[in-house]
Amino acid sequence: MTTDQSEESNMEINQHPYADLLRKEMMPNIWCSSCRIGRIKNTFIEAIQQLGYDPDKCVVVSGIGCSSRIAGYLNLDSIHATHGRAIPTALGVKLANPELKVCVMGGDGDILGIGGNHFLALGRHGHDINVFCMNNFGYSMTGFQHGPTTPLGARTITTSSGSPYVPINPVAVALAAGYTFVARSTSSHPYHLIDCMISAMKNRGPSFIEILIPCMLYERRNKIKSLEAIFLEKAKIKETLSEEDINQGDFMKGISLGIFRDAPVRERPRLSLVKSTKKTAAKKFRISFKSRASGIKYMQIRMEGTGGQGIVQGGKTLILAAMNMDPKLNSTLTKRYGPEMKGGSCLTDVLLSSQPVDYPFVEVPDLLMMMSDIVAKERGGKVIISDKGTIVVDESMVDLRLLRNLPKTVKVFKIPATQIARENFRVVVANNVLMGFVCKVTSIIDKNCLKAAILKAAPPGTEEMNLAAFERGYKFRKS
Amino acid sequence: MSDDNQRTLLTGNDAVVEGLCCAAGNKRRIVYAGYPITPASEIATRASVIIPRRGGAFIQMEDEIGSIQAAAGAGLTGAIAVTATSGPGFSLMSEGLGFAAMIESPVVCINVQRGGPSTGMPTWMGQGDMMQARWGTHGDRPVIVLVPNSVQETLLLTYEACKLSQKYLIPVALMLDEIIGHMEEPITIPELPPIPSAPDVEIIGKGHRLHRTGLTHDLEMHLPRINPDAQEKLVRYLLDKIKKDAKKIVRYESFGAVEDAEVIIICYGSESRSVRAAVKQARKKKLKVAMVRLITAWPFPKDFIRKLDKKKRVYLVAEINAGQMRIEVERYIKNGTVQGLNLMGGRIHTPGEILEAIEERMSDDN
Ligand code: SF4
Numbered sequence: 001m002t003t004d005q006s007e008e009s010n011m012e013i014n015q016h017p018y019a020d021l022l023r024k025e026m027m028p029n030i031w032c033s034s035c036r037i038g039r040i041k042n043t044f045i046e047a048i049q050q051l052g053y054d055p056d057k058c059v060v061v062s063g064i065g066c067s068s069r070i071a072g073y074l075n076l077d078s079i080h081a082t083h084g085r086a087i088p089t090a091l092g093v094k095l096a097n098p099e100l101k102v103c104v105m106g107g108d109g110d111i112l113g114i115g116g117n118h119f120l121a122l123g124r125h126g127h128d129i130n131v132f133c134m135n136n137f138g139y140s141m142t143g144f145q146h147g148p149t150t151p152l153g154a155r156t157i158t159t160s161s162g163s164p165y166v167p168i169n170p171v172a173v174a175l176a177a178g179y180t181f182v183a184r185s186t187s188s189h190p191y192h193l194i195d196c197m198i199s200a201m202k203n204r205g206p207s208f209i210e211i212l213i214p215c216m217l218y219e220r221r222n223k224i225k226s227l228e229a230i231f232l233e234k235a236k237i238k239e240t241l242s243e244e245d246i247n248q249g250d251f252m253k254g255i256s257l258g259i260f261r262d263a264p265v266r267e268r269p270r271l272s273l274v275k276s277t278k279k280t281a282a283k284k285f286r287i288s289f290k291s292r293a294s295g296i297k298y299m300q301i302r303m304e305g306t307g308g309q310g311i312v313q314g315g316k317t318l319i320l321a322a323m324n325m326d327p328k329l330n331s332t333l334t335k336r337y338g339p340e341m342k343g344g345s346c347l348t349d350v351l352l353s354s355q356p357v358d359y360p361f362v363e364v365p366d367l368l369m370m371m372s373d374i375v376a377k378e379r380g381g382k383v384i385i386s387d388k389g390t391i392v393v394d395e396s397m398v399d400l401r402l403l404r405n406l407p408k409t410v411k412v413f414k415i416p417a418t419q420i421a422r423e424n425f426r427v428v429v430a431n432n433v434l435m436g437f438v439c440k441v442t443s444i445i446d447k448n449c450l451k452a453a454i455l456k457a458a459p460p461g462t463e464e465m466n467l468a469a470f471e472r473g474y475k476f477r478k479s
Numbered sequence: 480m481s482d483d484n485q486r487t488l489l490t491g492n493d494a495v496v497e498g499l500c501c502a503a504g505n506k507r508r509i510v511y512a513g514y515p516i517t518p519a520s521e522i523a524t525r526a527s528v529i530i531p532r533r534g535g536a537f538i539q540m541e542d543e544i545g546s547i548q549a550a551a552g553a554g555l556t557g558a559i560a561v562t563a564t565s566g567p568g569f570s571l572m573s574e575g576l577g578f579a580a581m582i583e584s585p586v587v588c589i590n591v592q593r594g595g596p597s598t599g600m601p602t603w604m605g606q607g608d609m610m611q612a613r614w615g616t617h618g619d620r621p622v623i624v625l626v627p628n629s630v631q632e633t634l635l636l637t638y639e640a641c642k643l644s645q646k647y648l649i650p651v652a653l654m655l656d657e658i659i660g661h662m663e664e665p666i667t668i669p670e671l672p673p674i675p676s677a678p679d680v681e682i683i684g685k686g687h688r689l690h691r692t693g694l695t696h697d698l699e700m701h702l703p704r705i706n707p708d709a710q711e712k713l714v715r716y717l718l719d720k721i722k723k724d725a726k727k728i729v730r731y732e733s734f735g736a737v738e739d740a741e742v743i744i745i746c747y748g749s750e751s752r753s754v755r756a757a758v759k760q761a762r763k764k765k766l767k768v769a770m771v772r773l774i775t776a777w778p779f780p781k782d783f784i785r786k787l788d789k790k791k792r793v794y795l796v797a798e799i800n801a802g803q804m805r806i807e808v809e810r811y812i813k814n815g816t817v818q819g820l821n822l823m824g825g826r827i828h829t830p831g832e833i834l835e836a837i838e839e840r841m842s843d844d845n
Contacts, residue, residue, distance in 0.1 A: 080703075092512060
């Protein structure tokens with residue numbers, strides 16, 4: 001002790017080397033006096049200090065359980081999340097701010113039990129998060145129920161005559177899941193653990209350390225005097241580890257400690273951001289059109305057919321064309337499918353209106369484009385159309401008898417669109433053969449507005465064929 | 480003139496992503512964590528292309544529980560944190576939403592509602608998650624729930640959801656339904672000011688060494704305090720964040736002359752489009768009918784509804800569930816009669832069906 005008794009220098013002397021990284025307000029901690037979780041906390045601090053990390057850039061995330069309480073005692077940015085959810089919470093932090101060093105601390109029940117799915121997924125996702133899993137062989141905070149790592153035959157309060165369940169091997173699972181760093185240590189080997197933690201944090205991928213810790217609840221129930229003594233006696237730190245060291249059976253007989261894997265992060269395929277090919281197509285086939293007031297007050301258009309016939313694409317072409325023609329026109333597009341996507345019924349409703357569109361479905365179409373009769377047949381053969389409406393029908397696909405009993409005022413136009421498409425292009429452009437014909441016989445939407453819309457709605461690379469199909473339909477004359 | 484139409488054709492699901500981009504502006508990072516589910520998957524599809532392109536992070540998580548947790552973690556770093564799902568996933572997210580409320584992480588959770596319960600009808604609409612959105616978490620938590628009824632409004636309310644979540648540091652739910660999610664409408668993508676982020680002292684990674692816990696904690700340091708006093712203080716504080724500003728947050732829209740209406744239809748989401756059509760038709764027939772559309776389902780516009788109750792009349796709550804918001808309307812209507820107009824899901828009422836219901840109530844009265 002120095003002669004200078006001023007408070008300031010006293011504090012200097014009494015300052016614990018870890019003081020900056022501990023939350024004094026939280027002390028004393030809640031752990032049992034014989035518990036070693038506190039030691040893990042200290043080894044972690046030691047590792048961070050040895051690595052020289054800026055504590056302001058370190059985040060600890062934990063779940064629920066005795067060991068998960070570590071987050072509260074560390075004077076770092078820390079999140080004490082819900083049970084099992086430390087890993088995804090940590091992942092969110094890391095994704096949002098990749099410059100942060102993010103560590104997950106928790107127990108076997110939390111990380112491997114309830115959080116097992118997240119534990120597996122992190123290995124696959126490959127993000128730089130360090131998972132330090134304290135394995136005490138059961139759920140200690142709730143009085144010691146059996147957990148994923150409880151040894152076969154071990155007594156817990158929910159396996160009072162011995163656990164009949166085969167425990168999982170955390171190291172083996174981590175290796176299989178793709179963690180780039182995997183190690184095993186114990187709370188009785190703090191220097192080894194510090195080394196493992198340092199290596200884990202240097203590794204740029206997901207890392208996992210299984211840390212065996214003694215719990216007095218386990219000791220008591222299984223009449224073990226000191227697990228710590230067993231760890232010290234049975235555990236061997238090995239430089240090189242074999243297959244057998246991973247798959248150790250009873251830890252009471254022998255425990256292999258060491259680093260099972262310290263691999264570089266997997267090479268990720270170079271990702272190229274998706275580029276739109278639409279712009280190039282639009283340049284290649286420059287189609288100019290004039291916008292005008294359409295004078296449309298309210299119009300209900302339905303296109304119906306079989307899934308795979310381009311019914312939705314057709315509806316989309318129509319609404320885009322209407323937008324081209326009259327930028328003031330309000331419109332909606334809705335689609336309905338039968339239970340199967342391919343081969344089932346499919347219909348697209350387009351509403352055009354001078355007022356905002358309310359009910360977004362067609363009730364009685366003014367224009368009905370029938371690519372097949374599946375929808376009508378599902379309705380028991382009924383074709384719904386307004387009295388003054390127009391039906392344009394693909395006669396190669398529709399049973400024309402369905403159209404027999406319509407009021408005289410309904411106009412019906414027929415074109416073998418699918419046949420034309422099959423003979424000249426491909427069946428898939430039948431929708432635009434029909435569209436060209438619709439454009440011709442109804443004059444609802446200007447031709448160039450429709451063609452520009454086809455360019456937009458057609459799958460990339462098929463623009464030319466779709467435009468040609470449209471022209472073919474437009475020029476169609478009954479021979 | 481060429482193709483440079485001012486309007487873009489988008490689905491409601493697409494518009495969500497555009498709304499997020501408006502909220503984030505050029506500088507803010509968006510973190511999207513989701514899990515595929517019909518009918519919300521298209522949000523993820525678009526997000527997976529657009530968000531990385533603007534320097535944000537898109538991740539497909541292992542499940543919905545992971546998704547909401549990742550969003551809660553990301554929210555604490557000052558990012559625009561978002562997840563999207565539908566009913567079954569929303570159920571799984573309940574705990575995470577409560578956690579986000581407890582640690583005061585700004586999260587936006589989008590629920591594109593489908594027919595339930597359980598797997599229900601993945602490809603067909605429903606509105607059965609309204610009460611779940613309010614009460615679906617254990618314990619009491621502050622709740623804001625927005626319900627758009629068009630593609631354009633979906634964009635605007637996504638932006639609004641981000642803004643409110645950042646302002647109050649709470650999870651905000653945006654409840655679409657399958658019809659709004661999948662329907663396409665031409666919209667304009669507006670220039671909106673990037674929303675201000677939470678103060679630095681609420682953000683991790685800024686040197687403030689924050690602790691955030693799902694345990695009951697004190698308000699200053701967020702350190703665990705497990706006792707009745709701390710609980711009382713904390714929960715009241717959390718609830719008051721929204722309670723004291725409820726008047727500012729509440730949004731609704733009325734259509735038709737509400738004051739002298741004999742029948743008022745209360746509705747929200749895609750169903751409100753049918754109602755508006757029916758009210759238009761009814762008014763043409765000189766029937767005294769009006770519509771009130773909820774834009775915030777929660778907080779509920781109780782003052783407005785209470786004020787309506789001065790007059791004795793019929794309130795028809797039209798919704799695609801067994802009468803969830805009707806329960807709330809009934810709490811504030813003492814003079815009038817509250818009735819439900821319900822479908823169990825799959826479709827909304829046609830305007831004709833609603834008109835019929837109106838006319839029935841009218842003749843009941845006479
Ligand atoms: S119950 Fe076990 S793990 Fe929990 S504090 Fe006590 S000794 Fe440690």
